[in-house]
Amino acid sequence: MHGIMYGTETSSEELSRLSSLSELGRRALECKVEADLSDEAEALVRKVVESNPDDYTLWNYRREWLLSLKGEAHDRLVKVWNDELRLTEKALLRHPKAYATWQHRVWLLAEAKDMEIDLATRTGLFEKELALCSKMLKMDARNFHAWAHWERVSKIAGKHEPARVVEYTEQQINADFSNYSAWHYRSVNLAEGIPIQDKTALDQLLDEEVDRLRQAFYTDPDSQSAWFYYRWLLNGAPYYSEGKTSALFNIKDEFLKNELKACQELIDLEPFSKWALLTKVYLLRRLGREAEAEDTIVKLTEIDPMRLGYYRNLASTSTRAV
Amino acid sequence: MSTEGDHEEESKAVGPLTAALHREHIKQLYEKKESFEMYMLEHRKISGVYWALASLQIMDCLDDLPKEEIVEWVFKTYDKDSGGFGANEQLDPQLLSTLSAVQILAIYNELDRLDIEKVVEYIKSMQNEDGSFSGDQWGEVDTRFSYGALLCLKIMNRLEDVDVDKAIDYVLRCRNFDGGFGCIPGAESHAGQIFCCVGALALTKSLDRIDVDLLGWWLSERQLPCGGFNGRPDKKEDVCYSWWVLSSMAMLGKIDWIDREKLTEFILQCQSPDGGIADRPGDIPDVFHTFFGLGALSLMDFPDLKRIDPKYALVTEVVELIEM
Numbered sequence: 001m002h003g004i005m006y007g008t009e010t011s012s013e014e015l016s017r018l019s020s021l022s023e024l025g026r027r028a029l030e031c032k033v034e035a036d037l038s039d040e041a042e043a044l045v046r047k048v049v050e051s052n053p054d055d056y057t058l059w060n061y062r063r064e065w066l067l068s069l070k071g072e073a074h075d076r077l078v079k080v081w082n083d084e085l086r087l088t089e090k091a092l093l094r095h096p097k098a099y100a101t102w103q104h105r106v107w108l109l110a111e112a113k114d115m116e117i118d119l120a121t122r123t124g125l126f127e128k129e130l131a132l133c134s135k136m137l138k139m140d141a142r143n144f145h146a147w148a149h150w151e152r153v154s155k156i157a158g159k160h161e162p163a164r165v166v167e168y169t170e171q172q173i174n175a176d177f178s179n180y181s182a183w184h185y186r187s188v189n190l191a192e193g194i195p196i197q198d199k200t201a202l203d204q205l206l207d208e209e210v211d212r213l214r215q216a217f218y219t220d221p222d223s224q225s226a227w228f229y230y231r232w233l234l235n236g237a238p239y240y241s242e243g244k245t246s247a248l249f250n251i252k253d254e255f256l257k258n259e260l261k262a263c264q265e266l267i268d269l270e271p272f273s274k275w276a277l278l279t280k281v282y283l284l285r286r287l288g289r290e291a292e293a294e295d296t297i298v299k300l301t302e303i304d305p306m307r308l309g310y311y312r313n314l315a316s317t318s319t320r321a322v
Numbered sequence: 323m324s325t326e327g328d329h330e331e332e333s334k335a336v337g338p339l340t341a342a343l344h345r346e347h348i349k350q351l352y353e354k355k356e357s358f359e360m361y362m363l364e365h366r367k368i369s370g371v372y373w374a375l376a377s378l379q380i381m382d383c384l385d386d387l388p389k390e391e392i393v394e395w396v397f398k399t400y401d402k403d404s405g406g407f408g409a410n411e412q413l414d415p416q417l418l419s420t421l422s423a424v425q426i427l428a429i430y431n432e433l434d435r436l437d438i439e440k441v442v443e444y445i446k447s448m449q450n451e452d453g454s455f456s457g458d459q460w461g462e463v464d465t466r467f468s469y470g471a472l473l474c475l476k477i478m479n480r481l482e483d484v485d486v487d488k489a490i491d492y493v494l495r496c497r498n499f500d501g502g503f504g505c506i507p508g509a510e511s512h513a514g515q516i517f518c519c520v521g522a523l524a525l526t527k528s529l530d531r532i533d534v535d536l537l538g539w540w541l542s543e544r545q546l547p548c549g550g551f552n553g554r555p556d557k558k559e560d561v562c563y564s565w566w567v568l569s570s571m572a573m574l575g576k577i578d579w580i581d582r583e584k585l586t587e588f589i590l591q592c593q594s595p596d597g598g599i600a601d602r603p604g605d606i607p608d609v610f611h612t613f614f615g616l617g618a619l620s621l622m623d624f625p626d627l628k629r630i631d632p633k634y635a636l637v638t639e640v641v642e643l644i645e646m
C-alpha cells in the first residue's frame with residue numbers, strides 16, 4: 001500500500017468501517033442493476049463515492065443519472081452540476097489520486113455543452129477546474145493528476161492559455177526549485193506563453209531563465225529538475241507546434257562558452273557535483289572539446305558508480321567520430 | 323546475483339528472497355474473507371488476480387491457487403453485450419480490466435475460452451479518431467489505454483484489427499523533450515506512462531522511432547542512492563517503479579545502465595516479515611508491489627525465478643505460446 005505503515009490498517013474500527021462501506025457499495029450497485037434513478041438511489045450512491053472514489057462503476061451510474069436530467073430547467077442543471085463539483089472535490093481532497101473522480105470532472109465539463117448549459121456558466125465551470133488544480137497542487141505540488149487535469153480541461157473548454165501556465169509555473173518554481181512538474185509545463189508553454197517582440201526580448205528571456213537556473217543550482221546542486229530544464233534550454237528550447245519541432249532560441253558558441261565557465265565555477269565550489277560535471281561533458285562536446293569531455297566522464301564514473309554502464313556508453317559515443 | 327566478492331561483513335544485512343512467505347501472503351489474500359488489502363482491491367480485483375497469478379508463476383507455483391475456480395470467476399466479470407471485462411463482478415467493463423482478464427487466461431493457457439471476435443470488437447470500439455484509446459465507454463483518454471489495447475490484441479494475435487499506425491502516432495505525440503512520455507500530449511514524463519508507451523512501441527516494433535539513449539539516460543537517473551527507483555525526478559523511491567523503469571530499460575536494451583545489485587538489495591529490503599513486498603521498507607505489503615518487485619528481480623535473472631518478458635509482463639514460456 002502506498003505510504004501506509006504497519007499499524008494503521010490492522011485496527012478493527014478501520015476494518016469495520018471498510019466493511020460497512022463495502023456493504024453500502026453493494027446496495028448502491030443493486031440500484032444500478034435495477035436502473036433506479038430515484039433521489040434515494042442518488043443519495044446512496046453519493047454517500048459511497050464520497051468515501052470510496054475509486055468505485056468507477058458508481059461514477060458511471062451517476063453519469064447515467066445526470067444524463068437523465070437532460071431537458072430540465074437551466075437553473076436546476078447548474079445547481080446539480082455545481083453540487084457534483086462539490087462532491088468530487090470532497091472526494092479528491094481525501095483521495096487526491098483517484099483516477100475515476102478526476103475523470104468524472106472532465107466528463108462534467110465536456111458534457112455541460114450537450115446539456116445546454118450556457119456559455120457563461122461553462123466558463124465559470126472551467127475556472128472552477130483551474131481553482132481545484134491550484135488547490136490540489138498546494139497540497140501536493142507534484143500531483144500529476146492535477147497538472148494533467150489542467151491540460152485536459154483546457155482542451156475541452158478550448159482555452160489554450162500558455163501565458164497563464166508560464167506564470168503559474170514561475171510561482172511554483174520560485175517556491176521550490178525541485179518541482180520538475182513545474183519546470184516541465186514551463187518548457188511546454190514557454191515559447192507561446194511569453195510575448196516576444198524582438199531579438200532583444202528573446203535574449204532577455206534567455207538571460208532570465210539562466211539566472212533562475214543558476215539560483216536553483218546553487219540552492220541544491222543535486223536536485224535534478226533544474227538540470228533537465230537547463231539541458232532543454234541549451235538545446236535551444238525546442239517545442240512542438242503545428243506538427244513540427246522548432247527551437248525558441250538560437251544558441252551560439254559564445255553563449256555555450258559562458259555557460260561552461262559558469263559550470264566550472266560551480267564545480268570549483270562543489271567538486272563532486274555530478275550534475276555539474278555531466279553538464280560540463282555536454283557543453284564541452286557541443287564546443288568540440290572531446291578530450292576534456294572524456295576526462296570528465298572518467299571523473300563521473302568515480303563519483304557515480306551506479307551508472308557506470310551509462311558512462312561507458314557515453315564515453316563510446318564520442319562526437320569526434322560523428 | 324554475482325558470486326564474486328564475498329564480503330558479507332561489509333554488506334548490509336539483506337535477507338534472501340522469502341518466496342514461501344510471499345506465496346502464503348497471496349494465498350491468504352485469496353482465501354481470507356476480510357482484510358484491508360481485500361477492500362483496497364474491490365474495484366480492481368481482476369488486476370489483483372493477475373498480479374497474484376503472475377507473481378506465483380514467476381515463483382513457479384501457479385498451482386497454489388485453484389485454476390478452474392479463478393477462470394470461472396473471470397467470466398463472471400465479462401459483459402457479453404460489449405465484449406469487455408469489469409474489475410469485479412457486476413462492475414462495468416473497462417479496457418484495463420479486459421487486459422487483466424486476457425492476461426489471466428494467457429497465464430492459464432485458456433485463451434480458447436474467450437469469444438475473441440467479441441473482445442476484439444470491444445477494443446476496436448475504444449480507439450479514437452486521433453489513434454488514442456479510451457479506457458471505457460465514457461471516454462477517458464490516456465496512454466495507459468494505448469498499451470492496454472495493443473497488448474490485449476497482441477496476446478490474441480489480432481493487432482491488425484486496429485489502426486496501429488495511428489495508435490503509434492498518438493503515443494509519439496505524448497513524447498517529451500526529456501525523452502519520456504506522459505499520459506496525454508504535453509503531460510509530464512512519468513515512469514508508469516513511459517512503461518506503457520515503450521511497451522506499445524516494442525509490441526509494434528517501433529522502438530526505432532525514438533531516441534533510446536536519451537530515454538535510457540532519463541530512466542537510469544531514476545535510481546536513488548538507496549538502490550530503489552523513483553518515477554519522476556526529485557521524487558521518492560517506490561518498488562513499483564523498479565518494474566516500470568527496469569522493464570522499460572530492458573525493452574530499450576539499457577538494463578546495464580543502472581546498478582542491479584543495489585536495486586536487488588532494495589527490493590529484498592521491502593519484503594515484509596509476514597510475506598509480500600511493500601512500496602518501501604517498513605510499509606504494508608500488497609500484491610501489486612509483490613508482483614512489481616518479483617518482476618524486476620526476474621528481469622535481473624534472480625536465481626530460481628522464471629524469466630519475465632518486459633513488454634508482455636508475462637513469463638517467457640507464456641509468451642512463447644502466444645507468439646507460436
Ligand SMILES: [Zn+2]
Binds near residue numbers: 561562563601
Ligand atoms: Zn508503488
